[in-house]
Amino acid sequence: MKELPIHIQLQPKNGKTLYEQIYEFIRDEIRAGSLLRGEKLPSARFLADYLQVSRTTVDMAYGQLVSEGYLEARPRQGYFVSVIEGLCAVDLLPAGGYARTYSEGRQKAGKYDFSPNAIDMHFFPYATWKKITKNILVDANSDLFSLGEPQGDFALRRTICRYLHGSRGVNCEPEQIIVGAGNDYLLLLLEKILGRHVHVAMEDPTYARAYHIFQSCAYPVSLIPMDEYGIRVDELKKTDAKVAYVMPSHQYPTGISMPIGRRMELLRWAAQEKGRYLIEDDYDSEFRYKGKPLPSLQASDNNGNVVYIGTFSKAIAPAIRISYMVLPYPLLERYRRACSFYSSTVSRIDQTILNEFIENGHFERYLNKMRKQYRSKHDLLLNELRGFEKAFRLSGSNAGLHVILTDRKGRSERALAQEAEAAGVKVYQMQDFRMGTDHGNAAMLILGYGALSMEEIQKGLALLRKVWL
Amino acid sequence: MKELPIHIQLQPKNGKTLYEQIYEFIRDEIRAGSLLRGEKLPSARFLADYLQVSRTTVDMAYGQLVSEGYLEARPRQGYFVSVIEGLCAVDLLPAGGYARTYSEGRQKAGKYDFSPNAIDMHFFPYATWKKITKNILVDANSDLFSLGEPQGDFALRRTICRYLHGSRGVNCEPEQIIVGAGNDYLLLLLEKILGRHVHVAMEDPTYARAYHIFQSCAYPVSLIPMDEYGIRVDELKKTDAKVAYVMPSHQYPTGISMPIGRRMELLRWAAQEKGRYLIEDDYDSEFRYKGKPLPSLQASDNNGNVVYIGTFSKAIAPAIRISYMVLPYPLLERYRRACSFYSSTVSRIDQTILNEFIENGHFERYLNKMRKQYRSKHDLLLNELRGFEKAFRLSGSNAGLHVILTDRKGRSERALAQEAEAAGVKVYQMQDFRMGTDHGNAAMLILGYGALSMEEIQKGLALLRKVWL
Numbered sequence: 001m002k003e004l005p006i007h008i009q010l011q012p013k014n015g016k017t018l019y020e021q022i023y024e025f026i027r028d029e030i031r032a033g034s035l036l037r038g039e040k041l042p043s044a045r046f047l048a049d050y051l052q053v054s055r056t057t058v059d060m061a062y063g064q065l066v067s068e069g070y071l072e073a074r075p076r077q078g079y080f081v082s083v084i085e086g087l088c089a090v091d092l093l094p095a096g097g098y099a100r101t102y103s104e105g106r107q108k109a110g111k112y113d114f115s116p117n118a119i120d121m122h123f124f125p126y127a128t129w130k131k132i133t134k135n136i137l138v139d140a141n142s143d144l145f146s147l148g149e150p151q152g153d154f155a156l157r158r159t160i161c162r163y164l165h166g167s168r169g170v171n172c173e174p175e176q177i178i179v180g181a182g183n184d185y186l187l188l189l190l191e192k193i194l195g196r197h198v199h200v201a202m203e204d205p206t207y208a209r210a211y212h213i214f215q216s217c218a219y220p221v222s223l224i225p226m227d228e229y230g231i232r233v234d235e236l237k238k239t240d241a242k243v244a245y246v247m248p249s250h251q252y253p254t255g256i257s258m259p260i261g262r263r264m265e266l267l268r269w270a271a272q273e274k275g276r277y278l279i280e281d282d283y284d285s286e287f288r289y290k291g292k293p294l295p296s297l298q299a300s301d302n303n304g305n306v307v308y309i310g311t312f313s314k315a316i317a318p319a320i321r322i323s324y325m326v327l328p329y330p331l332l333e334r335y336r337r338a339c340s341f342y343s344s345t346v347s348r349i350d351q352t353i354l355n356e357f358i359e360n361g362h363f364e365r366y367l368n369k370m371r372k373q374y375r376s377k378h379d380l381l382l383n384e385l386r387g388f389e390k391a392f393r394l395s396g397s398n399a400g401l402h403v404i405l406t407d408r409k410g411r412s413e414r415a416l417a418q419e420a421e422a423a424g425v426k427v428y429q430m431q432d433f434r435m436g437t438d439h440g441n442a443a444m445l446i447l448g449y450g451a452l453s454m455e456e457i458q459k460g461l462a463l464l465r466k467v468w469l
Numbered sequence: 470m471k472e473l474p475i476h477i478q479l480q481p482k483n484g485k486t487l488y489e490q491i492y493e494f495i496r497d498e499i500r501a502g503s504l505l506r507g508e509k510l511p512s513a514r515f516l517a518d519y520l521q522v523s524r525t526t527v528d529m530a531y532g533q534l535v536s537e538g539y540l541e542a543r544p545r546q547g548y549f550v551s552v553i554e555g556l557c558a559v560d561l562l563p564a565g566g567y568a569r570t571y572s573e574g575r576q577k578a579g580k581y582d583f584s585p586n587a588i589d590m591h592f593f594p595y596a597t598w599k600k601i602t603k604n605i606l607v608d609a610n611s612d613l614f615s616l617g618e619p620q621g622d623f624a625l626r627r628t629i630c631r632y633l634h635g636s637r638g639v640n641c642e643p644e645q646i647i648v649g650a651g652n653d654y655l656l657l658l659l660e661k662i663l664g665r666h667v668h669v670a671m672e673d674p675t676y677a678r679a680y681h682i683f684q685s686c687a688y689p690v691s692l693i694p695m696d697e698y699g700i701r702v703d704e705l706k707k708t709d710a711k712v713a714y715v716m717p718s719h720q721y722p723t724g725i726s727m728p729i730g731r732r733m734e735l736l737r738w739a740a741q742e743k744g745r746y747l748i749e750d751d752y753d754s755e756f757r758y759k760g761k762p763l764p765s766l767q768a769s770d771n772n773g774n775v776v777y778i779g780t781f782s783k784a785i786a787p788a789i790r791i792s793y794m795v796l797p798y799p800l801l802e803r804y805r806r807a808c809s810f811y812s813s814t815v816s817r818i819d820q821t822i823l824n825e826f827i828e829n830g831h832f833e834r835y836l837n838k839m840r841k842q843y844r845s846k847h848d849l850l851l852n853e854l855r856g857f858e859k860a861f862r863l864s865g866s867n868a869g870l871h872v873i874l875t876d877r878k879g880r881s882e883r884a885l886a887q888e889a890e891a892a893g894v895k896v897y898q899m900q901d902f903r904m905g906t907d908h909g910n911a912a913m914l915i916l917g918y919g920a921l922s923m924e925e926i927q928k929g930l931a932l933l934r935k936v937w938l
Contacts, residue, residue: 121614121615124614126606126614129606130603130606130607133602133603133606134599134602134603134606137595137598137599137602137603138599144788145590145593145595145786145787145788145789146590146786146787146788147782147787147788148788181650181654181790181814181815182812182813182814183812184811184812184814185650185654185657185814188654188657188658188661188811189657192657192685192686196687209810209812212810213810213811216661216807216808217661218665313616317614317615318614318615318616319613319614319615319616319617319816319817319818320614320816321650321812321813321814321815321816338685339685341678341681341682342653342657342682343651343652343653343678343790344651344790345650345651345653345654345790345814346650346790347788347789347790347819348788349788350816350819
């Protein structure tokens with residue numbers, strides 16, 4: 001049987017050992033899905049020959065991949081990509097649900113990944129970040145190395161407060177804000193505040209990760225269908241849900257911006273019964289291209305029914321594990337009574353760096369730069385998509401970093417996505433975000449453009465045109 | 470009524486506004502318990518006069534403290550320290566349970582705080598930390614700004630693995646390690662892995678925070694009495710507990726080191742029935758003064774029944790929000806199946822800094838230095854405590870950063886603690902760590918010495934000698 005080599009560009013002087021480079025390359029290939037589950041790898045001997053490295057080097061890399069669970073060694077057969085369920089992140093969640101983990105910044109040659117979660121880190125002011133870090137550590141303020149307040153440093157909370165008020169109309173005091181290491185953590189904390197057995201309603205399709213978190217909290221989840229204005233409140237009312245998790249600014253993944261009428265309907269639902277809450281996930285509110293940005297749902301809430309959640313992972317960098325949650329007063333009291341012993345999950349050093357970054361105007365400048373960048377990409381994408389109009393309806397393009405194409409010709413999502421894949425273009429299927437049953441919806445493809453360059457957007461769409469039109 | 474001023478050393482040029490300085494001073498006083506719940510503050514007019522600042526400055530500081538919930542404004546009466554339950558960290562938990570949050574590095578003039586949680590940050594290699602940070606950011610590796618693996622970066626997990634194997638005899642592979650932002654977070658994650666309604670057994674007295682976390686997870690908790698060897702396995706067997714949370718190396722707060730016989734008994738209990746687990750919290754295993762350090766409980770476990778949890782908050786700095794959990798394989802599989810979608814709570818930058826700090830030998834050097842420091846303090850403390858022998862029995866002094874004094878004269882804990890307090894010395898009462906009913910135990914006082922200087926230890930003990938002996 002002929003063995004297929006793996007092309008690895010080894011760089012003898014990049015600071016990593018050859019074995020690490022091989023290990024990392026194969027691991028990334030597996031994660032990216034380029035090496036498929038169950039696929040056989042070339043033998044260590046063959047690969048060592050091919051790459052002109054010692055057999056031991058390849059053995060070490062393979063050994064590490066086995067101990068990490070990426071590969072399986074089968075006696076007398078060789079090495080195979082593991083098939084254990086849930087082993088690789090990409091296997092675990094519907095496409096896209098995890099995509100942002102690994103898609104940032106990586107763009108395979110000849111492969112155009114329209115991930116809806118990837119962002120552009122090209123213009124990130126690394127030098128500024130580094131300078132702030134340096135200055136903060138110069139002070140060698142030993143206070144920074146102590147454990148901060150459970151809710152987060154007051155200075156950062158005050159800054160977030162001001163920012164949210166100015167940009168999103170959020171009405172809150174610093175005392176209502178809880179800073180935490182990512183949205184997932186904040187949802188876990190919110191579970192402890194809300195208590196157990198809370199019936200949650202979600203838009204369908206929705207953000208898969210939040211759905212999985214509610215599941216792992218053993219919350220009953222009702223999936224509510226959407227229309228062009230967002231979640232259908234008439235359907236919501238038919239459930240016993242106490243809490244509704246919504247993304248009014250730019251629903252993920254449909255891209256729908258909920259108009260004010262539907263928002264008021266939703267707020268009325270929440271106010272109708274004591275103990276009802278809306279969780280507003282305002283994940284990418286920073287980027288909007290058409291019309292005046294609507295303030296947050298929280299801004300229209302006069303009854304303290306909205307929990308507002310946002311993150312800096314999207315607007316700054318995924319590595320910035322800093323999210324925030326604004327609690328209405330009744331929940332704040334519960335938090336203080338029952339949960340404020342949970343230590344902060346964000347170091348004071350990181351909080352201080354972020355605070356300086358915002359306070360000194362770097363965040364605003366960076367956002368403005370990125371708004372321009374993303375607007376250019378957005379405009380180019382829309383322009384290029386004009387030719388697709390007969391075959392697809394375009395939607396969700398007013399904000400955020402992705403758009404939706406709905407097929408007009410009765411083709412299947414899977415077929416369209418596979419045709420794209422075969423042409424070297426990765427698009428995402430709406431069915432992977434539908435948590436309920438699929439009622440024979442028209443095929444909808446999700447195209448994110450955050451991390452792609454202008455050229456890549458053009459080339460990717462040109463390829464799609466060939467296979468789809 | 471005569472008003473008492475608050476002495477605040479205002480520093481016009483320390484970079485903070487006067488209002489911020491007043492705000493922070495009073496907030497810290499409240500947190501430290503120096504201003505008591507319900508205590509009346511001087512009027513804004515009076516304090517402004519006294520501090521020679523404008524009335525507006527004090528008004529702003531008070532206003533902020535009110536909005537933060539530290540103070541209450543009562544119409545026509547003035548400002549009072551809030552009495553709302555759970556508002557201040559120090560009110561929320563038994564003394565000590567939270568102490569480490571605010572006690573690090575701060576030592577009031579004339580007040581000796583023997584907090585069992587405080588650590589000495591005096592010798593922390595800030596310059597090294599800063600240099601590593603700088604070097605890492607110099608590379609401006611944009612990869613560092615992307616979201617890392619849910620379990621933590623492989624490089625750090627490999628390093629932790631090696632460290633745990635070398636220093637604690639822990640047997641594990643990097644794939645078994647989950648890195649998370651603090652023990653509290655890891656316990657929340659463990660809840661999702663173990664599932665709901667898990668009956669937990671804990672030593673009594675125990676670490677209050679863990680107790681509160683299990684409570685907030687709605688886990689039934691059985692409190693198991695201890696003898697001189699630690700948790701009583703015969704009592705444990707009488708419960709339906711599936712999981713036992715233990716601190717075999719140096720139990721908190723009793724200081725008991727569990728001998729091998731009791732450990733084997735505990736492991737046999739776990740192995741007896743499928744699905745039983747031991748959670749080993751090895752929170753301060755780094756410091757030991759007498760005898761050979763016993764390896765971890767996990768090291769003696771041949772059946773995969775031990776979840777090992779440790780942290781860098783104690784050995785490096787509380788700000789380092791990096792803890793780790795070693796999962797036995799059955800739980801690792803459950804994690805992979807049900808929980809690996811939870812994003813990492815630690816930024817890759819922080820993980821990389823920590824990894825370099827350990828890999829380049831700084832951690833080892835720092836630990837060695839601190840071992841010496843703590844040993845000197847420990848030896849001094851024990852020497853000074855010789856004079857206490859007739860009145861108190863000393864225990865728990867073989868390891869860690871605190872010791873226990875058990876009264877021989879039938880006095881009450883509260884009375885002894887209050888006498889100490891009146892003399893300007895803060896000691897901690899065992900009853901605050903007893904989660905079950907108190908069966909008329911002899912008074913036990915906890916004396917931590919981690920953050921105190923040699924001189925402070927001597928002075929503090931001299932004061933105790935006067936009031937206690």
